[in-house]
Amino acid sequence: MTEEVKRVYAFGKDADGNNVTEGNTNMKPQLGGKGANLAEMANIGLPVPPGFTITCQTCMEFSNAGNVWPEGALDTIHQYRLDLEKRAGKQIGDPDDPLLVSVRSGAPISMPGMMDTVLNLGLNDQSINGLIKQTNNPRFGWDSYRRFIQIFSDVVMGIDGDLFENAINVMKNDRGVKEDTELTAEDLQELTDEFKRIFSENVDPEKYPELAQDGVAHFPQDPMVQLKLAIEAVFGSWNNPRAILYRKQNKISDDMGTAVTVMAMVFGNKGDTSATGVAFTRNPATGKKEFYGDYLVNAQGEDVVAGIRNTQPISTLKTTKGLEKAGEDLEEVFSILESHFHDMMDIEFTIEQGKLYMLQTRVGKRTAQAALRIAIDMEKEGLITKDEAVMRVDPDQLDQLLHPQFDKSKKYDILAKGLNASPGAAVGEAVFSSADAVAAKEAGKKCVLVRWETTPDDLAGMIAAEGVLTSHGGKTSHAAVIARGMGAPCVCGVEALKIDADKKEAKVTGTDIVIHEGDTISIDGSTGNVVLGAVDLVMPGLSDDLNTVLGWADEFRTLGVRANADNPADAQRSRDFGAEGIGLCRTEHMFLGDRKQIIQSYILDDSEDNRKKCLADLLKVQTEDFLGMLKAMDGRRVIIRLLDPPLHEFLESPRALDVEIAHMEDNGAPADEIAAKRKLMAQIDAMSEANPMLGLRGCRLGIVYPDLNIMQVRAIMTATCQLKKQGLDPQPGIMVPLVATEAEIAMLRDQISKVIADVFEEQGVEPFDIPIGTMIELPRAALAAGDIAKHADFFSFGTNDLTQTTFGFSRDDAEAAFIPTYLDKHLLPVNPFATIDDRVLELIHIACKRGSETNPNIHLGVCGEHGGDPDSIKKFNNVGVHYVSCSPYRVPIARLAAGQAAIQHNRGKDYFRDK
């Protein structure tokens, strides 16, 4: 079988100084980030040690075949090794001046520290002598050899590292010394023998016939055997558990594989004219344009990272004796890299006897603040265009800038960790019920509400508390969704907490710690960290840099951005953040608190007199609600959704009532009291539903209980007319939830229109256009959008519910019961409640298309959780949606993501075209 696939790519120069590099920076999918950028640096004339890179595809073939090498691959590697020796002018294993190589992983997408590396490969019982000779340092030589055996045993052979550490300790005891550094060259030589013995004892010779001799496995002396095993180990590290976990957390595909780069070692530890370091071309924390990094004289790379010796700031390199030239070269490299890559770069370098070598470069990670600053500066410097500047900031990262955070300069111990459900940090006394939270607030105390999970009943407590902590539920649990909507910090699903709400305490599993009511705790909803005691918080704001970049994003974006807000304070906040209107004002929260009794009475006592009274009471308070909202958003659209949840959500829990009745019976309570409870029970039971999500809710309420709808529309219009008479410019829109059929919206539009006309007339206000529209949140509605649009001025896609019904996933149940398993087993690429699924998106696309066909003027928006998710926004941008609506704190994120979506669209790289 002919070997047709190119599996190995050389980089660096040949013996005559000619560049023989075969790859470039665009070949990351083949060569990994490290290999591709080493090739690129060689191409642009930067000093890179010679080497070669084995492709990621070879890794996947090897892995998919059950760790069997593709035919011919090892021969090719052998050829490249021989070529490398020729280019380097040295041979691996040479007892006089041996070539040593590093074997490094490098995936197409950076996974720092996740996979394995083998250094100093090529050392054996002969070449150790050459190394000692070249470095003139026997101690370094033996230390390198014993380290090589140790790391090879660990990384390549999987031998327990403690065996080696133990041997070191035994020798230190024997020698009566405390530190490794006190061991002599001779000690280390003896240790090397001991390590070889441990190796032989722990390797199965039948498993490694290439190492076997006389029935015993020996540490390999043949460098080609070392190389083959090391490459196999790096390939294998693609599938080590921490790499798999990292990929899952970072949404990286498992199908890419890692490249392996074999590169001639250079030594930063050949005396005082040698050094090694890491650097960024700008400050990655602040974005300031300054040299940033550290180096160590006479050291190897791992010493810099290990932090054993104190590093020097990079700015001193130029003035350090023997390193001046290298320092100047490095400054030039910084400049070449930035003008070549047009970005802030992160580099590793080594200076070997005065000569600078570049070992790695990649785009540098940076804080949100730095990202903004660098984007703005580079645009000013002419390095990048304005659209590129907008693309340079990660919208997800902006969250950091919009909420209070733990002060990272202070020390604190993490007590437990949960899901980072709603960003921001909070400090307060632990309380275990909504009522206690309200009481604490009234007493002037800051508190954190700690619950197993929250329910709509907890809303008052959630508002009163600084933040919310739950032991149950996922990122779209009630607590998480509501907290995000309010912009309140929330950590949820902290499984280590065993909460006893009755005792007002929470035990922390695996510790003796019990959090009692009143104990101060701190939570960080951006990280999921929970701390016992108070952590200092830092309060960021909308910085000038952020405003600049968001302004640029606004210039590009074609999607509108609105906010989901239910109260005037949130409305004002969203306006400050740049929301162009309210895309979703939920009204169910307006029925809680002291209003809950009214709605309960409405539900349970259906005598006409009582209902009328309840409706009159509700009309009064609802009118006040809408006055506040419309005033806060004066001149901007406020889309108000009519009552959506099933009415039994406002009633007592039948289970609690069951137990209460049982106790009343046992305790001989009066028969009439029991009878009254039983009657209530029967009423609640009659309303209970097997699957409330699919039951009597949404527009079905407005059909079965039309007077509730009529009251709400009347309240909206009364508020509108009052403001109009005050000379303001209220712009309400009325939204019907959970429509499935054309007939529903046709009937309700008629019902609503009549009330609007009536109130205009009663109030003596000149009628003006009040848009009436629907949520599209059921598959049937999406498919029937052409018919529904005939009766709707706008659609708002309720992507939470649409995801639930399209998948048949109950959000509450699925995120606890099986979505974690699904993500673990790669049955879902992402949680579809966080980022819009492609099939749900298809339904949205169908609905936009069909709706626009029958009603070309229809206005199309998204108001589900996905409206604030950058990945989803990019997908929405090209299916015909006009705007997204999200929680107030996500408005800046949505503006940026929408700008980026538009830029990608202009570049011809948007979602549907990419496919």
Next chain:
Amino acid sequence: MTEEVKRVYAFGKDADGNNVTEGNTNMKPQLGGKGANLAEMANIGLPVPPGFTITCQTCMEFSNAGNVWPEGALDTIHQYRLDLEKRAGKQIGDPDDPLLVSVRSGAPISMPGMMDTVLNLGLNDQSINGLIKQTNNPRFGWDSYRRFIQIFSDVVMGIDGDLFENAINVMKNDRGVKEDTELTAEDLQELTDEFKRIFSENVDPEKYPELAQDGVAHFPQDPMVQLKLAIEAVFGSWNNPRAILYRKQNKISDDMGTAVTVMAMVFGNKGDTSATGVAFTRNPATGKKEFYGDYLVNAQGEDVVAGIRNTQPISTLKTTKGLEKAGEDLEEVFSILESHFHDMMDIEFTIEQGKLYMLQTRVGKRTAQAALRIAIDMEKEGLITKDEAVMRVDPDQLDQLLHPQFDKSKKYDILAKGLNASPGAAVGEAVFSSADAVAAKEAGKKCVLVRWETTPDDLAGMIAAEGVLTSHGGKTSHAAVIARGMGAPCVCGVEALKIDADKKEAKVTGTDIVIHEGDTISIDGSTGNVVLGAVDLVMPGLSDDLNTVLGWADEFRTLGVRANADNPADAQRSRDFGAEGIGLCRTEHMFLGDRKQIIQSYILDDSEDNRKKCLADLLKVQTEDFLGMLKAMDGRRVIIRLLDPPLHEFLESPRALDVEIAHMEDNGAPADEIAAKRKLMAQIDAMSEANPMLGLRGCRLGIVYPDLNIMQVRAIMTATCQLKKQGLDPQPGIMVPLVATEAEIAMLRDQISKVIADVFEEQGVEPFDIPIGTMIELPRAALAAGDIAKHADFFSFGTNDLTQTTFGFSRDDAEAAFIPTYLDKHLLPVNPFATIDDRVLELIHIACKRGSETNPNIHLGVCGEHGGDPDSIKKFNNVGVHYVSCSPYRVPIARLAAGQAAIQHNRGKDYFRDK
């Protein structure tokens, strides 16, 4: 404005005997069934009295305009009236020989008895004399006049009929007579005056200015006023409550309107050479080709229907003196009608002084048995083709023939009425619990299970009982679905029953009757009737005629028909009925009864030892289950669905447990017992779900609990191999429920395939193809069908669940909470759980298309409730589905419906093309 629409169509002859008919039988949408067929009869030379028909469209315009006549319409009617007088040679209101007319309704689709009719119109204080003169019968004349006033007052003016009945009774008392017939002509003349007085007293002159004189409304003497008001009343009767209800029950559109036919009256009561009657061209009960009908000599039509006098069989007409010629003419008419309409016709006729007049004809209604017989006979007679014969039988009607029925020749009193949820009748002692049903069966007693509603726990009782009666739940409630599946009679939703299961009795609202345990009751699931006591049953079978017609249907149909069956008895039954295989074998029912404890233990005690033991136990019993099924269907495909429902369905109700714990606490039960209960409670709570329909069920179970799937597949394959070794031909297919994504089916296919291969090897059986497929029952699955099909040998559309998620309707909740309201308010044309919705169908169409594109060999079926619904089957026929699967008793219905669908397809009239 020019009158361009033709609103009135003449029929019959002119004065010279020339046919001047303007319509024909194809104009039912304009002229209604009656008007169109009167025109047709006139066209083919049958004797029809002259008349004209006002179109249905005029009715709708009148109604939509708020009971206002379209411009010019009244003028046109006036012209046609004048023309009619000319053609009849008589004038309305003529005091010497008046023309009287009937004003009759006639909708495009027959709605017998639902709308109003006015006879003898044209009588007034002058023309009464002409009528008396012509009939030489003053008593008949006055009786006709007073009846006309009475009927006009009732139908046209809406005056309370009791006022007139009361006046008659006052006069009878006054005259000292008992019967109406004892009143003399003079009495009736006096009564006529009294009726006119009642009329004046009860009509508001301001509302009817055309009747007002001196501030009093008078009975109209102007025939044109009579005619206008009568036509308006008939138009209005389209929207009377009983007509609306009838249309809803019969799925007839509200938008058609009724035509009004005005026709010259002929009199069957002008002496012994006059007669009137109704007839069918064949026997509508048996289908036999014989004259069938009744007549009365010297009578008017209503006398025949009223049943006051004994009618004569139509066969005697030819031999009755003075009627011989008319009798012969009628026989000829029968023959002309059948050869013209190619169907069995239902007619009304009148003989006036020896001359036969046809007053109406329409296709005759018939029993299922007659429909079969007539179709077969007419095919033999060459009147219709074989495909037309298949089209002539209503599949819904076949249900009558497939289940035991009440013997309608016996008398019985209906105690209460519910929904006809599962056809067939049952007689037995009432029992109020599943356990009592089982006990009764064991004691050799027949019983009927009476429950508020059934749950899966009642299954054993449902199997033991002859039938099921519930006071709650709709046609797709648990009781209804399961009973239909078992072919057991079920009446559900009998609201009049107040069941007290503890007391083992049911009160019947509005009566003193209480049904106690052991009382014999009879239920008829085909009608919804409940009877106290035993009703004799008749047991029909698959008759020769049915077999003939089904055989013909099989020749045409392209859809396969399979059955949904979970046990060998049902499997055998479905095979007898012609099922080609099992399309859905549910396995959850196999986990009930004594197996429930095993699955409970599996769920609650997850120690590895216990789980293994439970799985081993389950494997044993499941293997037996599948041995039975595969043996019964030897050589035919049996699609077995892996476990589908959420596991908590097998556990105790948390509410009952809550109450139990409360009582234990109050009664001082030992702490450890309470603790054990609390632990159980916590386990159940941890598994409970807010929306179980959208929770951890279906294939999600097989992913989270793979060992359950593996056990089931192992059982299927063990049974298969055992049968194979016995020389049989088992043909299992394995179906994965509730798939949403490609990844799920890819993973599970892999899991299942491994078990299949393992068992073949263990059992030493040569491997053969075991198809693995999926349910498509989620919108996402339908959209992703192209990807899913890569891993599926077949799709089976679970239309129940697909309807639930597409609509966002929980079947259990929606059918109780709002679907009735939706049907009432015309927000749904039909219950989408009974007949497939067009948007759900679109998803099926998409899935068939996409699935076949990526897997051209994929086999596509439907196994939801809709698979047995004729209307749905006709829709499925053209979206690419290969077969339907339904409950055993519906297999013949599905065969016929599938045959009809294919015939409609061949005629180019199938669903998608019709649109």
